[in-house]
Amino acid sequence: MACTEHAPVLIAGAGLAGASAAMFLALHGVRALAVSRHPGPSDQPKARGQSWPTMEALRIAGVAEAVRAAGFDVDRPMPIVIARSLTEPPLREIIGQDWPDWSHITPERMGMASQERTEPVLIGRARELGAEVRFSTRLESFEQDDEGGTAHLRDLDTGEGYTVRAGHLVAADGWRGGIRDALGIGTHGRGTISTSVGLVAEADLAEATQGREFSLYYLQNPRMAGGGGAFTTTDTPGRYALAFGHDPSSGKDAEDYTDAECAEQVRIAAGLPDLDVKIVAKDLTGTAHVVADRFSEGRVHLIGDCAHTMPPHGGQGGNTAVMDGFHLAWKLAAVVQGWAGEGLLASHDAERRPHGRMVADQQYANMVRRQSPHLADGTEAEEVAPERLLLGHRVPDGAVVREADDDGALTEDPAAPTGRPGSHAPHVWLERDGEPLPVLDLLGRGFVLLAEDPAWAAAAERAASALGVPMRAEVVGVPGSGQGLVDPRGRWRTLYGIPAHGATLVRPDRFIAWRTASPADPGALVAALRTVLCRTDG
Known part of the structure; x- marks a missing residue:
């Protein structure tokens, strides 16, 4: 060794x-x-x-734009539907031509x-x-x-x-x-639910998919192995992925399915019995519901x-x-x-x-x-x-200073945020030196203390120095206050649930760790940080 x-x-x-x-x-x-x-x-x-x-x-x-550029254009139609096949009318539409507009709750x-x-x-x-x-x-x-x-x-x-x-x-x-x-x-959960054969196939399905970069079909079709499957486009034009049911008791491996059998599954999924299909890859995959x-x-x-x-x-x-x-x-x-x-x-x-x-x-x-x-x-x-699931989920029992009246809810409506510790920091547009700035761009590197009262800046500096914690204060002024950072619509304190002399402490992962309605107090801030960070020294 x-x-x-x-x-x-x-x-x-x-x-x-x-x-x-x-x-x-x-x-x-x-x-x-x-x-x-x-x-x-x-x-x-x-x-x-x-x-x-x-x-x-x-x-x-710093990679959001690179990832976005690596994917499909979200401004183009991207339907997700339940259907019998690609060429039959959808049984139900999950997402239609456009994705939901959440610009009121996130800048992304x-x-x-x-x-x-x-x-x-x-x-x-x-x-x-x-x-x-x-x-x-x-x-x-x-x-x-x-x-x-x-x-x-x-x-x-x-x-x-x-x-x-x-x-x-x-x-x-x-x-x-x-x-x-x-x-x-x-582990707990429902365990292994199903096993499927996953295919990558080449075929001319441009007309069936209406030339879309992205389409996802959940197929309910008794003619398919297992009674259905899932079909989607890939990054390569003319190449598609299909999953169909596999019986583990059959003893078959992926390679035991002939290209002819697999091609027939693609034809059934497409609803095109004469479709010319080339099988590129096949593998066994599983679906499970398991949580440690x-x-x-x-x-x-x-x-x-x-x-x-x-x-x-x-x-x-x-x-x-x-x-x-x-x-x-x-x-x-x-x-x-x-x-x-x-x-x-x-x-x-x-x-x-x-x-x-x-x-x-x-x-x-x-x-x-x-x-x-x-x-x-x-x-x-x-x-x-x-x-609620994605931008409204909460962590009330985690590394936060939980408030006495917190009901422990694991979600809230991000369009009507409470600003409670354990919640996602609400989205709000600010301005710095006249330029629009989402509050998100203040977060992510160390702790951030948001306050309107400049006295909190000195309190944050003292607390950060005392504990050796990476933290800075961002003082959000009102228009005409002379502050470089302002809230032009006067909304941020309402969203965060604090008065003019209060403050909110946000973790590096943009969850709220603590808030106070009291005036600037470095001792209270140090105590909050000690609780959040499980500090037992000194």
Whole structure:
């Protein structure tokens, strides 16, 4: 075994979850090492789409525009429908010609890049910021102790084994990666739901898809294997992806399905019996509803499919993976850099597991409604409005100073925000030196104290110095106050629920940590930071 290397954080996996964790850790000044057993980024047409909060996070990292440019044009029609085939009238429309307009609750627009195009952007940015990403590298084992852990890795190109000493391990190795099981972490949920054959096929379907860059059809068709499937466009014109039912008890592998059998499934899905089809790739894939019983075990923290595996119906699996990395990164950075106590990392489970379960439940319910009505049994989750799920979700039991009258709700309407600790910082347009500025662009690098009273700026400087916490104050003036940063519409304090002499403390992941209606008080701010960061020193 080769000599030991050292890394503050080792990330097992470099897919959407692992690459995001590496990028956001590097953004916060921690140069993590991410390893993947795969030879490179994903080359599969899957996990398409970046939701609004994901684009907010990517904006903070400086890659939102690169990811948006790597995807389809969201201004073009992108229908998602339930149908018997591509050429028959839809049974039901899920999303019509246009995506919803959420400009009143976020400055960002969604993206439509695939995983195969998104991963290289994230990895490139992570490396640019100082992270290291190694492919063809397998994590064989990881042992923890009081000071950290020792990982045994193997270079799959050379066969050489070596060790890495790390303070923390981020498990981003997928739902079949093995770290979760090795830790003895159980799961709950509905388990494996179905197995499918996933195809990539070439055919002339421009007329059937009306020439659209993106189309997604959930197919309910008794002529298809398994009674239906899913069809979508890919990044390559003339190339499409189709999934249809597979019976695991048949003993067949993907390669046991002949090209002729697969081509016939494409024809049935298209509703074109004479369609000329070329099969490019085929593989077995599964659909599952599984959530880990806990997201942390000692110095190991689960993100992505390792933490929660969900049906794809709703497109939030990849988004939740990215956001896991986003929310965990600042906490790991705070602990590694010494300005937070180790107890802060317990909030990863308290915050991300309830949300991960909620998203998984919603996507299971979507699957039943859209593709598998035969599974309906009345136990499906009630539908949560997507804007509440994505931009209105809350973390009242996490790293926040919870208010006494907080009801613990896990969502709120982002169009009518409360400004409570544990909630997403409400979107509002400000102006700096006469130029429009969304409040989001003030956030993401350290803590930010928002206040109208300039006295809070001095309080924030004293508190930051006393605790060694990266924090700054942003004083939002009223028009004519002479402040460089102003609120031209006079809305921000109402949205954040504070009076003129109060203040709001926002975490690096743009969740509200604390607020006060009292005048500037550095002692109160220090006490709030100690609570949020689990500081027990001094």
